[in-house]
Amino acid sequence: MVALDAAMTQQAAPILSFPTDRRRADIREAASEIMRLSSKDALAWWKWRANVMAEELRAAGVDEAQVTAQVQLFQTAVFFEMAELSQVYS
Numbered sequence: 001m002v003a004l005d006a007a008m009t010q011q012a013a014p015i016l017s018f019p020t021d022r023r024r025a026d027i028r029e030a031a032s033e034i035m036r037l038s039s040k041d042a043l044a045w046w047k048w049r050a051n052v053m054a055e056e057l058r059a060a061g062v063d064e065a066q067v068t069a070q071v072q073l074f075q076t077a078v079f080f081e082m083a084e085l086s087q088v089y090s
Contacts (some may be wrong), residue, residue, distance in 0.1 A: 020053065021073035030074075031081035050075070 021027070030049055034042045050071050057067045 015052040021077040036041045
């Protein structure tokens with residue numbers, strides 16, 4: 001019974017969509033936000049967003065090499081989305 005009580009009081013880990021380059025809504029949001037901001041503000045926002053993502057992954061127990069890889073995959077997906085959006089708005 002003690003083990004059951006301990007298991008029920010543990011905080012649940014967040015559920016993350018993985019891999020990060022499949023997070024369509026997050027990718028679209030990031031691309032739109034970067035395109036909306038000036039280059040200096042866009043860079044600052046991107047650094048903040050990448051750090052948030054990295055911390056989420058670390059908190060979920062993802063090892064550092066995979067954290068780096070996942071942030072890079074997300075970044076690539078965001079840049080492709082920006083290219084798509086640029087064509088739509090042209």
